[in-house]
Amino acid sequence: xxxxxxxxxxxxxxxxxxxxxxxxxxxxxxxxxxxxxxxxxxxxxxxxxxxxxxxxxxxxxxxxxxxxxxxxxxxxxxxxxxxxxxxxxxxxxxxxxxxxxxxxxxxxxxxxxxxxxxxxxxxxxxx
Numbered sequence: 001x002x003x004x005x006x007x008x009x010x011x012x013x014x015x016x017x018x019x020x021x022x023x024x025x026x027x028x029x030x031x032x033x034x035x036x037x038x039x040x041x042x043x044x045x046x047x048x049x050x051x052x053x054x055x056x057x058x059x060x061x062x063x064x065x066x067x068x069x070x071x072x073x074x075x076x077x078x079x080x081x082x083x084x085x086x087x088x089x090x091x092x093x094x095x096x097x098x099x100x101x102x103x104x105x106x107x108x109x110x111x112x113x114x115x116x117x118x119x120x121x122x123x124x125x126x127x
Contacts, residue, residue: 078101078111
């Protein structure tokens with residue numbers, strides 16, 4: 001596709017990225033997206049799913065950095081990834097990522113609610 005200068009539509013790109021991530025080929029998925037030089041907004045869901053199931057906190061930080069177009073990724077990117085860790089039962093990784101988040105993320109009301117619930121992660125269904 002790249003050699004013939006074809007542009008993938010968003011649906012095709014989603015299928016390719018999801019397939020690569022499901023096979024543990026996150027680096028290949030990232031390379032595909034960056035080489036496509038596509039004009040679509042970032043599609044973080046396959047990466048969030050993979051990182052929340054198999055990734056490390058460092059993987060999460062690297063992913064969030066890659067999403068950033070300014071100094072920090074958006075608040076929603078952090079919140080989605082924290083909730084994904086909770087969904088996978090990886091509260092320890094969620095806490096470790098929280099400690100590495102910028103101050104304005106750690107003190108955000110939604111993050112405080114997420115971590116203050118009686119059983120961490122109980123509020124995953126919201127958002």
